[in-house]
Each structure stands twice: as structure tokens, then as C-alpha cells.
Amino acid sequence: TTVTGTRGRSAAVAIAALVIAAGIPLWWKTTETYRAWLPAARISELEALQLELRVEVEVVFARGTLSPEQQKKVPASRITYESCCKSKSLCLVEADHALHTLTETSCGSVVIYIIPEASALLPQDMRVYVGRSRTALLRSQVASVVGAGLPEVLAALDPQMEQVLQTMSFNHQDVTAALTDRLRPGLSTRDSLADSMRAFKSSPGYEITFSLLNPDPKHHQLHWDVEAALDAYIYPLLHKMAPVANFSVDSQILYYAVLGVNPRYDASASAYTLSADSLAHVINPVEARLGSNAASSNPVLNFLLYVPDSLHSPLIIRNDQKQEVASNAFHSPRWGGIMVYNVDGAYGNDTQFPVDIAIDMSRVMGVFLSQLRLMLGFQQTGAPPGFVLEAAGREGVAEWELDRLLWSRSVENVATASASITSLAQLLDQIANIVINDNIAQQVASAVTALQAAVAELEAGNLALALEHSREAISASERAFFDPSLLHLLYFPDDQKFAIYIPLFLPMCVPILLSLLKIFREVQQHRAEKRAKRD
Amino acid sequence: GWKRGSSFLPGIDVTDTKLSTSAFLLLHQARAERFFRSDHTNNWAVLVCTSRFWFNYRHVANTLSVYRSVKRLGIPDSHIVLMLADDMACNHRNPKPATVFSHKNMELNVYGDDVEVDYRGYEVTVENFLRVLTGRLPPSTPRSKRLLSDDHSNILIYLTGHGGNGFLKFQDSEEISNVELADAFEQMWQKRRYNELLFIIDTCQGASMYERFYSPNLMALASSQVGEDSLSHQPDLAIGVHLMDRYTFYLLEFLEDIHPASQANMNDLFKVCPKSQCVSTPGHRTDLFQRDPGSVLITDFFGSVRKVEITMETINLTPHTETALAYVDQLPVAQIIHQKPKQKDWHPPDGFILGLWTLILLVFFRTYGIKHLKHIF
Numbered sequence: 001t002t003v004t005g006t007r008g009r010s011a012a013v014a015i016a017a018l019v020i021a022a023g024i025p026l027w028w029k030t031t032e033t034y035r036a037w038l039p040a041a042r043i044s045e046l047e048a049l050q051l052e053l054r055v056e057v058e059v060v061f062a063r064g065t066l067s068p069e070q071q072k073k074v075p076a077s078r079i080t081y082e083s084c085c086k087s088k089s090l091c092l093v094e095a096d097h098a099l100h101t102l103t104e105t106s107c108g109s110v111v112i113y114i115i116p117e118a119s120a121l122l123p124q125d126m127r128v129y130v131g132r133s134r135t136a137l138l139r140s141q142v143a144s145v146v147g148a149g150l151p152e153v154l155a156a157l158d159p160q161m162e163q164v165l166q167t168m169s170f171n172h173q174d175v176t177a178a179l180t181d182r183l184r185p186g187l188s189t190r191d192s193l194a195d196s197m198r199a200f201k202s203s204p205g206y207e208i209t210f211s212l213l214n215p216d217p218k219h220h221q222l223h224w225d226v227e228a229a230l231d232a233y234i235y236p237l238l239h240k241m242a243p244v245a246n247f248s249v250d251s252q253i254l255y256y257a258v259l260g261v262n263p264r265y266d267a268s269a270s271a272y273t274l275s276a277d278s279l280a281h282v283i284n285p286v287e288a289r290l291g292s293n294a295a296s297s298n299p300v301l302n303f304l305l306y307v308p309d310s311l312h313s314p315l316i317i318r319n320d321q322k323q324e325v326a327s328n329a330f331h332s333p334r335w336g337g338i339m340v341y342n343v344d345g346a347y348g349n350d351t352q353f354p355v356d357i358a359i360d361m362s363r364v365m366g367v368f369l370s371q372l373r374l375m376l377g378f379q380q381t382g383a384p385p386g387f388v389l390e391a392a393g394r395e396g397v398a399e400w401e402l403d404r405l406l407w408s409r410s411v412e413n414v415a416t417a418s419a420s421i422t423s424l425a426q427l428l429d430q431i432a433n434i435v436i437n438d439n440i441a442q443q444v445a446s447a448v449t450a451l452q453a454a455v456a457e458l459e460a461g462n463l464a465l466a467l468e469h470s471r472e473a474i475s476a477s478e479r480a481f482f483d484p485s486l487l488h489l490l491y492f493p494d495d496q497k498f499a500i501y502i503p504l505f506l507p508m509c510v511p512i513l514l515s516l517l518k519i520f521r522e523v524q525q526h527r528a529e530k531r532a533k534r535d
Numbered sequence: 536g537w538k539r540g541s542s543f544l545p546g547i548d549v550t551d552t553k554l555s556t557s558a559f560l561l562l563h564q565a566r567a568e569r570f571f572r573s574d575h576t577n578n579w580a581v582l583v584c585t586s587r588f589w590f591n592y593r594h595v596a597n598t599l600s601v602y603r604s605v606k607r608l609g610i611p612d613s614h615i616v617l618m619l620a621d622d623m624a625c626n627h628r629n630p631k632p633a634t635v636f637s638h639k640n641m642e643l644n645v646y647g648d649d650v651e652v653d654y655r656g657y658e659v660t661v662e663n664f665l666r667v668l669t670g671r672l673p674p675s676t677p678r679s680k681r682l683l684s685d686d687h688s689n690i691l692i693y694l695t696g697h698g699g700n701g702f703l704k705f706q707d708s709e710e711i712s713n714v715e716l717a718d719a720f721e722q723m724w725q726k727r728r729y730n731e732l733l734f735i736i737d738t739c740q741g742a743s744m745y746e747r748f749y750s751p752n753l754m755a756l757a758s759s760q761v762g763e764d765s766l767s768h769q770p771d772l773a774i775g776v777h778l779m780d781r782y783t784f785y786l787l788e789f790l791e792d793i794h795p796a797s798q799a800n801m802n803d804l805f806k807v808c809p810k811s812q813c814v815s816t817p818g819h820r821t822d823l824f825q826r827d828p829g830s831v832l833i834t835d836f837f838g839s840v841r842k843v844e845i846t847m848e849t850i851n852l853t854p855h856t857e858t859a860l861a862y863v864d865q866l867p868v869a870q871i872i873h874q875k876p877k878q879k880d881w882h883p884p885d886g887f888i889l890g891l892w893t894l895i896l897l898v899f900f901r902t903y904g905i906k907h908l909k910h911i912f
Binding site: 197281292332367370482 | 574576577609610611612613662665666669670671672673677678679681683685686687714722725726795796839840841842843844845846847848849850851852853854855
């Protein structure tokens with residue numbers, strides 16, 4: 001029996017060795033979740049991100065602003081200024097246009113022309129003129145700074161230049177507004193909060209829908225040449241905004257669509273009126289009929305043109321102070337705008353219905369364009385005292401206004417992307433079970449690279465490149481965060497793990513353990529006997 | 536466990552190299568005032584009925600009545616994600632097909648003809664529910680099945696079905712635990728997918744589902760405490776099942792008095808269905824909510840009151856000269872319809888192959904002798 005005994009013992013030991021040496025590592029390896037490597041060190045660097053924004057400013061001194069000694073010390077002066085602005089009767093806009101052709105300004109930079117105090121270009125009480133492109137005219141007298149070199153001259157101009165830059169590029173308010181949801185509440189002012197609530201958040205694309213609402217087709221047969229109007233007025237703005245986002249525009253006509261609110265007849269104005277409080281309830285009944293593109297998840301801006309029916313014409317909108325609103329339009333933050341267009345003036349009482357009416361698209365698009373600017377993030381510019389801001393004109397937006405938007409969008413993108421990546425890394429860290437596929441790791445790595453590039457470009461002052469990198473960063477980080485595969489095995493409590501493994505492993509392990517114990521005891525006994533024999 | 540901590544990004548420091556902190560924005564104070572009663576600009580609702588089968592009629596009726604109220608108060612279908620098993624209206628056991636009633640004697644048909652169910656039947660799963668909440672949907676998901684909320688959205692989430700201590704049963708086959716739900720809300724907060732969230736649950740031991748919440752701006756209501764059952768309200772003898780649960784029945788009665796301009800606040804909602812009516816004790820949780828519940832209007836969550844501003848600025852545009860639009864040359868209709876016929880592949884004429892094989896066989900038998908023929912026939 002000793003032979004069988006030893007055979008039995010060696011068999012038991014061999015099985016136990018196999019289970020422990022080969023089985024346990026095999027089980028561990030095969031039940032491991034696949035987790036691709038993430039650049040954790042660079043991600044933790046993102047948590048302490050410091051943003052530095054740099055604006056390139058070129059200061060050009062016109063003849064007459066510097067004394068001859070100062071002029072010698074200034075490195076390069078523009079002599080060509082005088083040649084184009086010789087005639088006194090040159091108006092401001094033409095001067096601005098002429099100056100614009102002199103310099104090629106890159107995105108994000110600003111050129112400030114210092115003109116003499118006595119110059120007739122600006123009206124008497126205005127000190128600064130901001131043109132349509134990135135130039136500003138600043139009226140100042142620096143020759144009075146005695147015995148000064150270039151640094152002192154620039155230092156004397158510093159406060160005024162700061163004012164100009166805060167209007168044209170960005171200021172503390174704008175930057176904190178761009179970061180509102182990442183900062184502690186109370187840091188941003190209410191005005192900037194209102195602006196950030198009104199404009200859409202940065203998104204890779206937007207859908208814009210123009211709708212004509214005709215509740216009364218029996219009386220009004222409306223013609224609107226929306227394609228041509230979009231081409232002429234809206235597409236220039238959207239093309240300029242191409243670096244910011246993609247836009248898709250469509251239009252529709254809705255018949256028998258009514259507002260959800262009954263307007264009140266006001267005999268004094270002999271018109272139907274909508275008061276400001278009832279406007280909030282107008283939108284919901286209409287929205288159900290508007291529709292949207294089922295394939296995309298981009299935010300939608302709706303612009304509605306409502307032509308009141310003949311029984312309720314004319315329809316005017318009154319504000320809180322019961323005054324008529326010139327534009328006869330209102331807008332809702334992050335949704336769009338509605339304009340009421342009265343056509344009762346186009347026909348008399350005894351015309352034959354339905355009446356053909358052509359809608360004046362330039363008036364309509366003027367309102368929609370200003371509402372679109374608000375929705376896209378161009379703030380209502382409050383000019384500081386002493387400033388003259390040139391109106392945007394046909395393109396819809398001035399270059400420096402676009403630059404302002406690009407600054408705040410870049411900052412917002414950088415903040416959102418870094419927040420996404422850090423919270424994703426935290427999530428993946430906390431849940432050991434979650435599977436990290438290769439594509440997620442790749443997206444995270446490319447997002448981190450793009451983020452660092454964006455921050456570097458912001459520091460260097462290259463706004464266009466910074467925006468591009470920040471857009472890349474945000475799209476990669478969103479794709480990584482919202483990847484559908486990150487949902488599995490989210491919550492796998494330990495007691496469930498035990499419940500799965502015990503029925504499998506316990507029946508197998510018990511005989512092995514017991515036999516090992518038996519062998520161990522036999523060996524002990526044998527040793528004890530041997531010792532006794534020796535003694 | 537999760538790291539439960541502050542969710543503001545701690546380390547972003549903005550240093551602008553040249554600028555001081557003086558502000559130059561001059562905006563009208565009155566306009567800014569109107570915005571700040573509440574922080575939201577749009578409303579969403581996620582209404583989930585987690586049961587199927589005929590005897591759970593009341594859960595479908597619960598969800599559909601909340602759906603009706605929410606629509607009546609202004610939230611459009613595009614902003615409602617409705618998840619129902621939707622097997623009541625056309626069930627073989629329904630004596631009144633295409634209807635789902637919420638009051639006995641068939642007073643109110645909450646199914647109607649404009650209900651828009653986004654997830655129906657077997658699509659109502661824990662996975663889909665969590666995917667909707669966290670936004671991790673496959674790219675092919677249509678817009679109506681997504682929760683496209685942003686950082687200024689107020690979301691109403693209503694769950695009903697069979698639940699237990701710490702879990703909610705989905706369609707008799709799986710369950711969602713309160714930890715998963717709390718983690719899903721935290722992920723929504725990390726991506727700022729909501730401004731404020733109201734969570735209402737009408738199941739047995741419903742209060743256990745909101746025990747584990749830890750994200751900010753959450754308010755929760757449940758129909759019963761841990762250890763208590765939520766009871767159903769009234770059976771209809773003609774239909775043969777219970778039509779509604781008590782808590783939702785009295786919630787619906789409360790909501791019937793709310794109209795879009797109503798000023799009722801959350802404290803009134805907490806008083807809905809006291810123990811005398813509900814038999815169970817409804818509970819609520821507001822410690823994670825930043826505003827005082829007395830200042831939160833019911834319509835902040837159940838309705839969709841838009842913030843509106845008058846457009847003061849317009850841009851003067853000059854009418855442009857009409858440029859004749861050139862359309863792409865199109866093929867004439869005749870050419871489109873009668874296109875050239877498609878080239879068919881050439882086949883050998885019929886019978887050719889049959890003849891070919893007969894020939895081969897005959898040659899074979901000729902060569903090797905006729906005696907093999909008998910093995911074939």
C-alpha cells in the first residue's frame with residue numbers, strides 16, 4: 001500500500017501544483033477586462049491648466065502725434081498714412097477702409113492707429129473709433145510726454161489701449177462667462193450670465209430653420225423669396241463663421257399654424273396687441289409643428305415669420321412699458337426668434353381674396369440676422385463712453401466681433417474638453433471593471449495632444465490655429481466620453497462576484513485542499529515517528 | 536465606490552497678460568433681472584414605465600397620465616423621451632382596444648391618438664435607460680430617442696413599476712440598482728447635461744432609490760418609504776385591472792389645477808397624497824437642491840415656460856438686386872423614365888445544355904460499350 005499511497009500522494013500534490021501554478025494565472029488572465037493604456041500623467045497635468053491669452057497689437061503712430069525726437073526712437077513709422085488720408089473731408093468709414101488695405105491683419109490681432117489730438121476725423125467728444133476690420137483709431141497726444149523714449153510713450157498710452165483691447169478682443173467678463181459652468185457660482189456678473197444663457201454652447205454644428213407661418217391662406221397668398229434672401233444676407237455671415245461650426249440651413253412654410261395666445265384688441269392703436277408676458281406662451285404650441293432633422297443631434301435655431309390672419313391684423317408687440325416695439329419681433333434664448341409681419345397695408349377692404357403678397361425679405365432678414373447674431377454668441381455691444389463702434393453692415397459681423405467670439409469659443413472649448421477628459425479619466429480609474437477599447441484610448445490621446453496644442457497657440461496669439469485645435473480637442477473628447485461601449489459592467493458588486501465563482505470553484509477546490517491537508521498531516525506523523533525512533 | 540466630491544473643475548486659472556478687471560458692458564438691468572428667477576432655458580422629460588403584461592396596466596396608465604399633463608403644460612414631444620412597454624392598448628385582453636383609461640368608468644382615455652412612444656416593447660431595458668440618461672447612444676440613434684439636454688435644461692424623470700429596497704425591476708427580467716442610478720446622474724452632472732433635475736418614483740419602497748444620490752441640483756420624490764408598499768387606487772370592473780396607483784392618481788389631480796402661468800411651488804407638491812389617502816408615506820429629498828423648494832415653481836419642471844426677450848436691435852439691410860437663380864439642367868422626364876434597358880447576361884439557348892449532356896453520355900456508352908447502360912437505367 002505504500003506504493004499506492006505514494007502514488008496517490010504525488011498525484012494529489014501534482015494536481016494541486018497544476019491548479020495553483022497554471023490554473024489561477026490562466027483564470028486571472030482570461031477574466032481580465034481589456035483596458036487600453038491612457039496617458040494618465042498628461043491628463044493629470046490638465047487639471048492644473050493655466051490659460052494665457054495673448055493678443056498681438058500693432059501700434060501705428062500717425063504724423064503729428066510724436067515729437068521729432070520720439071519719432072527717431074520709434075523703430076518703424078508708417079509714412080504711407082499721410083498719403084492716403086490727405087484730404088480733410090475724408091469720412092471715417094473711408095479712412096478705415098483705406099487703413100484696412102494697408103495692413104494684413106491675422107485673426108486675433110489688433111492694429112491701433114494713434115492720430116493727433118486735433119484730427120478732424122473723429123467727432124469732438126469721441127476718442128476711439130473701431131472699424132469693421134481689426135483696426136481702431138485712437139486720438140491721443142503723446143508728444144507732451146517729455147524726454148520720453150518708446151517704452152514711456154507706450155506706457156502713457158497703456159490705459160487707453162487697454163480699453164480698446166477690452167472692447168475689441170476680450171475682457172475678464174467674457175472669459176469668465178465662457179467658463180461659467182466650470183467655475184464656482186458668483187464669479188461672473190449677471191449680465192454676462194444672461195449672455196451665456198442666451199447664446200448656444202459651442203457645438204460642432206448648428207441647424208437653422210426659417211419658417212413662414214400662414215394661418216390664413218384663404219385671404220393671404222404669401223410669396224417669400226427665401227433662397228435669394230438667404231444667399232444675400234445670411235450665408236455671408238455663416239461663411240465667415242465656418243471656422244467656428246458647420247451650419248445647415250433649411251426653410252419651410254406652415255399653413256394654418258396659429259399662435260397659442262389670443263391677441264387683445266386695442267382701440268387706441270386700432271390694432272391687436274400681444275403683451276410681453278403672453279409672449280412666453282406663444283412658442284410651445286408652434287414648436288410641436290416645426291419639426292427638425294431626425295438624423296443629426298445638433299442644436300436647432302428656429303426663425304419664424306408669422307403673418308397674422310386678416311381678422312387679427314395688424315398685430316403689434318408691446319414691451320413691458322406698453323410701448324410698441326420697432327422690430328415687432330422677439331426671441332427666446334437658445335431657441336430662436338419670431339417676427340410678426342403685418343400685411344394689412346397691402347390691400348383694401350374690397351379686393352378679391354386671396355391676395356398675392358410679396359414679403360419684403362430685406363426687412364425680415366434684418367431682424368433675423370440680428371437675432372441670429374445674438375443666438376450665435378455675438379453680444380449686444382455696449383460701447384464704452386467715448387467710443388464709436390462701426391455697425392456691422394452687410395456681412396452681418398465685423399472682423400473684430402468675430403475675433404471676440406473666437407476668443408471666447410476657444411476658451412470655452414478648452415475648458416469643456418479638459419473637463420471631459422479629466423472626468424472620463426476619473427471615471428475609468430474608479431471603475432476597475434470597465435472595458436477601455438483602443439479607439440477610446442486613441443481619442444483621449446488625440447484630445448490631450450490637441451488641447452496642449454490649443455493652449456500653446458493661445459499663448460502665442462495665433463487665434464485661428466488655437467480655435468482649430470480646440471475644436472479638434474472637443475470633438476475627440478466628446479467622442480471618447482460618449483462612446484457607447486463605456487456602459488458595460490458599470491456596477492458589478494462584490495457579492496455578485498462571489499455568487500458567480502463559488503458554485504464553480506468550491507466543489508473543485510474542496511477535494512484538493514482536503515487531500516493536501518491529509519498529506520501534510522501524514523508527513524507530520526511520519527516525521528514524529530522518525531524522531532521517536534531515533535530517540 | 537465613486538469619488539463623491541466637488542464637481543467644479545478646480546484648477547483652471549485664467550491669467551490675462553495685460554488686462555484689468557474693469558467691466559465695460561452696459562446692459563439693461565431690467566432685462567437681466569427677468570432671467571434670474573430660474574436658470575433654465577428649456578425643459579425635458581424622461582417618463583419610464585418599467586413593467587409589461589396586462590396585470591401591470593396601472594403602470595402604463597400612470598406614465599401616460601404624467602405624459603399628458605406634461606404635454607398639456609407645454610413640453611413638446613421632441614423634448615419628451617417616453618419609454619413604455621406599450622402592450623396595453625392593443626392587448627388581446629383589453630375590452631376597449633386602442634385605449635388606456637386612468638379613471639374608472641372610462642372617463643379619461645390617456646392613450647389618445649397623438650401619443651409618441653420613443654422606446655416601446657423590449658426596447659425598455661436598463662441599458663437603454665442608462666444610455667438615454669448618459670448620452671452614450673450609438674450614432675445611428677434618431678433624434679427623437681435622444682436626451683439632447685444642455686447645461687440650462689431642467690429635466691423631469693418619472694419612473695414607475697415594481698421595485699424593492701434599492702432596486703427597480705425592468706420588465707420582469709432585469710433590475711437597476713440605486714447605485715447605478717446615482718452614478719448615472721453623476722455622469723450627467725459631469726457633462727453638465729442638466730441644470731436641475733426632478734426625480735419622481737412611484738413604486739414599492741421608492742424612497743430607497745434616491746438614497747444614494749450625491750450630485751448637486753437633484754430633487755427627488757417617492758411614493759413610499761423603505762419597507763412600505765405603494766398601493767394601487769381603484770379597479771375598473773369592466774376592464775378588470777387596477778387603473779392607477781394612488782400616488783400618481785393624486786399627483787394627477789394636483790397637476791390638473793396647474794396651468795402654464797400657475798405659481799404653485801414645490802412645497803405644494805410635497806403635500807400631495809398624505810398618508811390618509813395614500814396609505815404609504817410619500818417621501819422627498821431636497822438636500823442636494825440649491826434653491827429653496829418654496830421658490831421652485833411646478834412649471835419649472837412640468838411645463839415649458841420660455842424666457843423671452845424683445846428684439847431691440849435690427850440690422851438695416853438694403854434690398855439686393857434680383858439675380859436670376861440658375862438651376863442645374865435636369866434631364867427631361869421622358870429620358871428619366873424610359874432609360875436604356877439593362878444589359879442582361881447572355882445565357883445559352885434553352886435545351887442546349889440538355890442536348891450537350893445527352894451527347895456526352897452517348898459518346899461514353901459508344902466508347903465503353905452499351906453494357907454499362909443497364910447500370911444507369
